[in-house]
Amino acid sequence: MSGVRQSLVIVGAGPRGTGVLERIAANSPDGSGELALDVHLVDPFPPGGGRIWRQEQSPLLWMNSQAQDVTMFTDDTVQLDGPVLPGPALHEWAGIDGRVFADRRSQGDYLRWVYEKAVAGLPAGVVVHHHARRALRLSGSRGGRQQVWLEGRPRPLLADAVVLTQGHLDAELDDEQEELAAYAERHGLVHLPPDFTADSDLSALAPGQDVLVRGFGLAFVDLMVLLTEGRGGRYEGDRYLPSGREPVLHVGSRRGVPYRSKIGYDWDAAAGERPPLPRFLGPAQIDELLARDDGFDFHRDVWPLIDKELGFAHYHRLFTAHPERTRVAWDVFEAKYAAAAPLGAELRALVAAAVPDPADRLDLTALDHPLDGVRHASYEELQEGLRGHITADLERRHDPEHSPDLAVFLGLLSVYGQVVRLGDIGAWWHGFFSYLASGPPGPRLRQLLALSRAGVVRFVGADLRITAEDGVFRATAATVPGLRIDARALVEARLPQPTLARTRDRLLRELHDEGAASTPAGLLAVDPADGRILYRDGSAHPRRFALGPHTDARGAGAFTRPRTNSPSFRQNDATARAVLTLLRDLSCRATAA
Structure with a gap:
């Protein structure tokens, strides 16, 4: 490349943005003078861990994978065009038992190290800048440099290429949640909409208060932890000793059961x-x-x-x-x-x-509908039945x-x-x-059983239906005919499902308004070959790329199990190579001119 400095902006400096940076380093030409590039990472949270894996969260929150099943590095199973650069999985880097479910802060430390290693692996002509701000807008013609406008910064970052790796996004409330929120305000109730549990303000849930919880997946597990151990409770063997500060969680969902336990052997x-x-x-x-x-x-x-x-x-x-x-x-x-x-x-x-x-x-x-046709005569019989289901699942797995x-x-x-x-x-x-x-670790389900026996968690059953009437939130479910539970608090224990039209990410919403294509489910459409953003006229933007769960090329996660040919690693590599090819072509044109 020529000596003219170029600019790459990566919006989102969490695991996906870090993975793209690692692939930029892996695919960059050797030699200090061949690549003159400023890489601008835009994220209000620290590079590496980003928002989800930041240090400022409860140490009680775990990863949902064993340490030996978490890596940010390619291996010879990954089918990619770029070079394989092996590196340690989390347990090897941290020097811990591979079977441990590490806390999220430890994963954040690992991701920060991966980020620093990727930066150190870049050619000498590449300089990385972190901007601890939010990206608000993306503008610029297809034939020219892009402008990335940041919160609190009067002038935009100029970019020859932009990669959007924001990760999981917040969303505006949908119609149902808007109605529930308005009802709660009118009647003095507590309504917590879908959110990242670690970011939710749970202080409104009072000790001893009955709380309806809709959702039995991983967001519920975080909620359970923060409202029990997070409020001073503790476990002695198979018993939970309450602190007295816990609310009572009445939990149900479509299936009516928690996600299947992680398998406890290799x-x-x-x-x-x-x-x-x-x-x-x-x-x-x-x-x-x-x-x-x-x-x-x-x-x-x-x-x-x-x-x-x-x-x-x-x-x-x-x-x-x-x-x-x-x-x-x-x-x-x-x-x-x-x-x-x-x-x-x-x-x-x-x-x-x-x-x-x-x-x-x-x-x-049958696995997907475990309570189909199951009916219990009473609420207490349901508690015993669900404890039996969870115990059987734990033993089998x-x-x-x-x-x-x-x-x-x-x-x-x-x-x-x-x-x-x-x-x-x-x-x-x-x-x-x-x-x-991707269910919870076995120890979490054993804690759930202890909380159930202690009366802190109460099961509601399958086909949960929440209504707002008579000044309260009301839950009914199919598993106990005639069951009705009223409460003055409702928690939606699930992640937001943002569409491009409803995301709180202003940059993505404006991209959609300006013509970026979305799928029927509202995801950002990208070229599966290299992640270039697609537009409603059928074209792919030559300078704009996107990867992650807000796109239709989402993988199972930004990091993965070793030796599983991770689609995320394949995508990161393809996008990094496409970006480098674009920069090289632009540099050659500038030199020729």
């Missing part, structure tokens, strides 16, 4: 061969779906392939590791399984004949005799890495993936 403990994945949903099948002139439908065209892929992982493990629980040899079953249509009667009959115990058969529909569950988990990771190429396939798949593959 492949070495389970022994045996890993399922050879992908098998029925790999690159060829994704290419075929993308090539269809009439498009594809997720439930009609994609879900049957997912079901068959996960079933293959499950039965491969069952037949090869536990053949005594099957009636035929694996090669016989595999041939018939491969020939059978997904979700069909032939496949169901094959499984029923070859796998005698229904508990050894994979039924994804920590028992290598059920190692087909671990094979299905690996299958889910494989599937996620494939379907990310399909773009926006709706929220259902991401919720299902999280429910099975």
Whole structure:
């Protein structure tokens, strides 16, 4: 490149922005004089950890992955064009047991180190500047430099290229939440809308107060921790000793149960061969779906392939590791399984004949609807029933005799890495993936059981319905017919789901107003090849890129398990290389001129 200094602005300095910077460093040419570049990182939070992994949060909050399952570095499984630069996973860097669920501050320390390592790996001609401000607006013609306007700064940053990696976003309230908020204000109630739990002001929830909680995923787990241990309670073995400052949490959801426990053993403990994945949903099948002139439908065209892929992982493990629980040899079953249509009667009959115990058969529909048809005669009977469900899940997910569950988990990771190429396939798949593959650590569910026995957490059941009437919030659910719980506080224990039209990120909202394309679910549309932002006229912006959960190329996370060919790493690399190519081309034009 020429000696003319160029400028790259990355909006969002958390894990995704750090990952892009690491790939910029990995793909930059050697030699101090070939790249003259200012990189501007724009984020009000410190680089590396960003908002979610910042130091200023409760030390009681954990990561949701074991330390050995968290890395920011590529390895030889990642299918990318750039160089592989291995590095330590979290447990190796921190010198801790790989099975530990580290607190989020520790992960923030790791991410800060990754950021500093990436900066140190940049050529000498690259200078990184952090702007602890919010980006408000992005302007500029397609043929010229971009202007990134920052909060509290009169002049914009000039950029030859811009990468938007803001991560999870806040959202304006939707119509339902607006109505609930207005109702709460009129009647003097407490209403906490969807939010990042660590950022929520929970002080309005009084000791002993009945609180309705809608949502039973990871946001609920954080809420549970902050309102119990965070208020001075403690555990002695399987008992919870309240401080007296806790509210009473009445929790329910569509499923009515918490996410499935993290699996409490690894492949070495389970022994045996890993399922050879992908098998029925790999690159060829994704290419075929993308090539269809009439498009594809997720439930009609994609879900049957997912079901068959996960079933293959499950039965491969069952037949090869536990053949005594099957009636035929694996090669016989595999041939018939491969020939059978997904979700069909032939496949169901094959499984029923070859796998005698229904508990050894994979039924994804039953897993997704665990309380369908379950009815309890009383509220107290429901508490016992849910404690039994959670206990059974914990025992199964920590028992290598059920190692087909671990094979299905690996299958889910494989599937996620494939379907990310399909773009926006709706929220259902991401919720299902999280429910099975991204549930809480086992110790958190044991704490939940203790809180239930102590009466601090009360289960409401499935198909939870919240209404606002008679001056209170009212909960009903299908699991206990006739059950009604009234409370003066409601917490929506789930993350905001911002569309481009509703996000509180002003820059993204204005991009959408100016013509940036969105998917039916409201995600920012990007070119899957390199992350360039797409516009409603069908064009891709030559200088603007975006990565992360606010786009239709979202991966399972900005960091990932080692040796899983992470789609996030592939995306980071492709975007970094596209940015460097753009800068090189612009530099060559400037030199020629």
